[in-house]
Amino acid sequence: MESSRIARNSPPTQRRWRKVAYGGMQPGFDDNHTDETFLQEMVMNANVVKRDMLKVMLDSVSISQYLCIVALVVLVWTHTLNSTITSKFILILDVTLLGSGFFILLLTAKNLSFRLLLNYAIKISFFTTGLYVLSPIYHTLTRSISSDSIWALTTSLVILHLFLHNYSGSTIKAPGALENPNLTSNISLNASIVASVLIASRLPSRLLVFAIILFSLQVFLFAPLVTYCLKKYSYRLHLFFSFVLIAVTLTCVYRMHTLLFGFLLGLLVFVNLVCPYWLIRIQEYKFEINGPWDEAKLCFNITD
Known part of the structure; x- marks a missing residue:
């Protein structure tokens, strides 16, 4: 009798706390309870990637490559506006x-x-025909707008195009790719198309309008696709093509204007040397803490 009375009066043993994702309230513990093992699972900088300087510099070559492509397009625009190249030359190009x-x-x-190649050819033929039919409209599109406004708007659109361009992918879906171009890539492409139309509207003949818009759209649409496939095929061939393109672009810009040559050269040095060095240095200040307070990652064991 005495022992049973003592057992009834003794306090119940407290259950052990368990860390569960979806277990509801545990009796005897608050909802935000943590035990002495809470900080033992803390991990610092678990997902921080240590980057190699040379690899970052080689990856930045893709940016310099496309900057040179856009620079060459702008050179062709300038020479066309100055009537130093003819519509026949642009069509051959x-x-x-x-x-x-x-x-x-x-x-x-x-x-x-x-079949896919034939589909590309059919789409290009329809696209070229429609562009030729609409070239008289593009020719007179900005007749009531001043030239200064056209140059300012074109420059802004080209800068927007470079800022939003997807330098690691393609503007159109590559053969075998699983993902479509994202929204910013489409905005970048549309900005380049509008800039091309604005430049073409200042040209003297309809045939030249057709030729320069076709040239611009070929570059902005298909050049990223070609360089993307080239990079996937052979990285060494991609680097060789990029360095040759950079050398050709710098030579053409130097013959046109020495000040623009200095600006482009400084921009390429900044992209290929300064930015990778900057990225490597700021990795030292990366501070990331992971622990039990992070969002739970559920694992499901599927058995037969």
């Missing part, structure tokens, strides 16, 4: 770029079937 682009795609792109 269009055919050359289109043929070389298809040739590189045939050599480098994976999962590129004849």
Whole structure:
């Protein structure tokens, strides 16, 4: 009798606290209870990636490559506006770029079937025909707008295009790719198209309008696709093409204007040397803490 009375009067033993994701309230513990093992699972800088300086510099070559592509487009625009190159030269350049682009795609792109290539050819033919029909409209599109406004708007659109461009992918879906271009990439592409139309509207003839818009859209649409497939096919070939393109662009810009040459050279040095060094240095100040307070990651064991 005495022992049973003592057992009834003794306080109940407290249950052990368990860390569960979805277990509800545990009797005897508050909802925000933590035990002495709470900080033992703290991990610092678990997801911080140590970057190599040379690898970051080589990855930044893709940015410099596209900067040079846009610089060459702007050079062609300038010479066309100054009437130093003719519409015949631009048309020959269009055919050359289109043929070389298809040739590189045939050599480098994976999962590129004849049906897909034929689909590309049909779309390009319809696109070229529609562009030729609409060239008289583009020719008179900005007749009531001053030239200063056109140059300012074109410059802003080109800067926006460079700022939002996807330098690691393509503006159109590459053959075999699983993801479509994102929203910012589409905005960047639309900005380049509008800039091309604005420049073409200041040209003297309709044929020249057609030729320069076709040239610009070939570069802005298909050049990222070609360089993307080239990079996937061979990284060394990608680097060789990039360095040759940089050298050609710097030579053309130097012949045109020495001040622009200095600006472009400084920009390329900043992108390929200063920015990678800057990225490596700021990694030292990376401070990340992971622990039990992070969002729970559920694991499901699927058995037969």
